[in-house]
Amino acid sequence: MAGRATKGDFVSVQRSRGGVVLLSALVLDSVGNGMFMPLSLIYFPQLTPVPLALIGLLLSAATALTLPVPMLAGWLADRIGPLPLVVASQLAQGAGFIAYGRVHEPVGIFLASALVSIGVRFFWSCVFTAVADYADGSTSTMSKDSWYAWANMTRTGGLGIGGLITGIAVAGGSDAFYRLLSDGSAVCYLLAGIAIGAVVRAPRRAHEKDAAVGYATMMRDRPFVAFSAINTVFAVSTGMLALGLPVLVKNGIDGPPWLSPLVLAGNTFLLAALSAPVIKRLAPYRRTRVLIAAAGLWAAWCVAFAGLVPNQPGWVIPALVVASLLYTAADVLHAPVSMALATALSPPAARGRYLAVFQYSFVIAGMIAPAFFTTLFELHRALPWLGLALLNLAALAGMRLLERIVPASAQQVTEPARA
Structure with a gap:
């Protein structure tokens, strides 16, 4: 069963090194992401004559190409280690963003977007395995939860810095500024990849009993499969503030235009x-x-948002800001602990495959969340929030049942990094 190995079952090839560089590279990666993310739907319309509707189709098609990537990435991570794949993914994204400012026709847009999308999917399919492997070989006493929390902090800070740079630069409005931002993103990704490849090292781990673990065996692993399914609800929840808040403020409560950016920046x-x-x-x-607890906080946040009404800014704006703190508290709890639990449920020799498949909960959430929100919001402004609250209550009950079959060794946040 997943996650049952003891310290003596592992063979360490080397100690980890380069932890500061790893976290710094994640900051660079996220700065690059944060610089381009606000431009994702306005970049090519600004620089090319291709219609917006066609650009949307090209970007969606490029993303669809990446659906098989996590399974391939997980298999490769267990064969050659996750760090080379993380480096390759960042170099691919850097090359793709260099191409972004130099394509002018649909085929070029599709190819550049596909290169970036494939790099993104490889990155998220391997980076958590890389962090877990690093923690295993580290002399630090931090748990994997803490390593994931630090990774989350650096990533979030990088996104904020990148978004701030873009907000300042786009105020210029010229094509040159847009190209400068895509090239700047490329430099961030390339520097991050080079830094990790040159400095960061993590041990390769072997566990003979788990050597034959494959995807078919994984699908019979009840705790892992159940947790991955429940985490799809959590993944929808964690993306819903950025997705739904601007629409709620503009079309649901007739709020001021500065409210959404302020709340998102504070978060x-x-x-x-x-x-x-x-x-x-x-x-x-x-x-x-x-x-x-995270599921409960998300449910409370959704109920609070469902109760917001238009034309009463005196109490609605403060209530929205306070309710958003419930979302933030839930996200702080969920992001590192969910990855640490998925890691603890993974056999060491198959960690790459397990954590890559776990990313499908986020892939599926990204596919269904926009339709879930917009369909219900069209019916009534409160319905998407009430629907998500119910889903979180169901996930809460599911986690309570899952607790009975999750091994004790995977339960505790105090699990030390294996040195």
Whole structure:
């Protein structure tokens, strides 16, 4: 069964090194992401004559190409290690963004977007395995939850920095600024990949009993499969603030245009500042209980948003800001602990495949969340929030049942990194 190995079952080839470089490279990666993310739907219309509707189809097709990537990436990570794949993914994204400013026709847009999308999918399919492998060989006493929390802090901070740079630069409005931002993103990805490849090292781990673990065996692993399914709800929840808040403010409560950026910026700052300190204080608690608390906080946030009404800014705006803190608290709890639990449920020799497949919960969430929100919002402004609240309550109950079959060794946040 997944996650049952003891310290003596592992063979360490080398100690980890380059932890500061790894986290710094994740900051660079996220700055590059944050610089381009606000431009994703306006970049090519600004620089090319291709119609917006066709650009949307090209971007969607490029993303669809990446659906098989996690399974391939996980298999490769277990064969050659995740770090080379992380480096290759960042170099691919850097090359793709260099191409972004130099394509002018649909075929070029599709090819450049496909290169970036494939790099993104490889990155997210391997980076958490790389962090877990690094933690295994580290002399630090931090748990994997803390390593993931630090990774989340650096990533969130990088996204905020990148978004701020873009907000300042786009104010110029010229094509040159847009090309400068895509080239700047490319430089960030390339530097991050080079830094990790040159400096960061993590041990390769072997576990003979798990050597034959494959995808068919994984699908019979009840705790892991059940948790991955439940995490799809959590993944929808974690993306819903950025997706739904601007629409709610503009079309649901007739709020001021500055409200959404202010709330999203505050959320980014709090996530960057609080993840590691909060996770450190959760050491006495079970991972499943932490995720149950996150589900409860998300449900409360959704109920609060469902109660917001138009034309009453005196109490609605403060209520929205306070309710958003419930979302932030849930996200602080969920992001590192969910990855740490998925890691703990993974056999060491198949960690790459397990964590890559776990990313499908986020892939599926990204596919269904826009339709879920827009369809219900068209019926009534409160319905998407009430629907998501119910889903989180169901996920809460599911986590409570799952707790009975999750091994004790995978439960505790205090699990030390194996040195």
